[in-house]
Amino acid sequence: MEPSLAGRSRSSLSGGWEVAEQAKQVGPESGIVNPMDRRAFLLAVGAGAALATATGASEASQGPSAQPSGQPAPPPRPFLTNPASFGDVSRGNPRPHTLTGDALTAARLTPAAWRLEIVSDGTSTIATPRTLAHDNAIDLHMLQNLGQHHGRRFLKAMQCLNIAQPLGQGLWEGIPLRELLNLVGRISNVRHIYYWGFHNNDPQQVFQSSLSYTQVMEAPPNELGPFVAYRLNGEPIPLLRGGPVRMIVPWAHGFKSIKWLQRIVLTNNYQANDTYHSGNNDVESHLKTAAYVDPAPPPARAGQALVVTGTVMVGMSGLKRVEYWLRPVNGNKPLADDDPAWANARWSPCVIIPAPQNWAATLPQGMPPASVFGFDPRTGQPREWPMKYSWGLWSVTLANLKAGTYEFRARAVDNNDFAQPEPRPYPKSGRNEVQICRLTVNVDS
DSSP, rough: OOOOTOOOOEEEEEOOOOOTTTTOOOOOOOOOOSSOOSSSHHHHHHHHHOOOOSSSSOOTOOOOOOSSSSSSOOOOOOSSOOOOSSSSOOOSSSSSOOOHHHHHHHOOTTTTTOOEEEEOOOOSEEEBBBBBTTTTOOOOOHHHHHHHHEEEEEEEEEEEEOSSSOOOOHHHHHHHHHHHHHHGGGGESEEEEEEEOOOOOOGGGGEEEEEEEEHHHHHOTHHHHHHEEETTTTTEOOGGGGOOOOEOOTTBBBSSSEEEEEEEEEEOSSSSSGGGSSSSSSTTTTOEEEEEEOOOOOOOTSSEEEEEEEEEEOOTTTTOEEEEEEEOOOOSSSOOOOOOHTOOOOEOOOEOOOOOHHHHHSSTTTTOOOTTTOOOTTTTSSSSSTTTTTTTEEEEEEEOOOOOOEHHHHHHHHOOOOOOTOOOSSSSGOOOOEEEEEEEEEOOO
């Protein structure tokens, strides 16, 4: 049973909810896949920024110090994920990206063969349906031409609803979905829009998602609505990542960002039409702010610093801080949700790795930073950091730890002062349990 929120302060929430199946030990044996290549990040942010350390005492060692220099830097990793390195949760048998030759053309998954239909299911009215039968379906050339006037570039990290780790981060380019809907003329009696991509010719394997008409047409100021993407990191979206064209819904988990997009349907049905409605999934859940811990560093000697790093996913409510709790191991049992230790936990701040100083070297070649949504056109720098719906990186350097074994936990606190995992009601609305790794400090011989 999940613990009650009654009588608990938002800013002091334990963030526990650490039932046995959720308390993930993050390390080489954990099975958690870290999608980020750890070899190139220093090129983006610089060694000085990556060496940032945290201040604040820890109950585990009566105040391990954070040292500003002479300590190992966090491992390097890239700001943008190589398309081939994204975590893959594709569906279908065979999977679309494995098709070749004539099968690929027949599936309309080549740039020349790709077409997008926009139709009604009969419960709504649209003036000019776009269909293959009428030879007026949207092709890639038409989409790219629209991009000349309505194109957007946007940073977004992909995350699966049921995986507690981002799958990769990309710079996506395309046009708002509402601009495509303008191509069908007058629309009436529409409450929902659902859409799907090619998976194979088995109708039982169609994977679809949906949005309300309002979500599509009325993005709030300074927000980006759903859009149809055709470029990733400055290049055409590869087949593996859902190309030639896919949907991107910035605030949502990956199941809303359908790959291999080929059909959009307008309906008066008031219900969501997501394949993910089964399995107790919350299909209207949005990305929420959560910190994730990298695999634990190797054991250190007493007096030697330990550097712990991780990722923070910035959700709809933004990010206020990332913080950690270090405590000596007390047996091997998971810490129960109602353990008194949670109430007495001492959370200390982590350091958020600063934004890259040289965006010209970080973004795809020749892409001006001011052309990316969320960047200030005057300064060429992000308006906020880390940027909403993308990931940030954090680091903690722990020095002067006594010999022993420690549990290291990290959590994010959003701009509503909700401490991870709250206010998430249950894992099927997005996995964001507080992660833990174990640190070992050996006696200095």
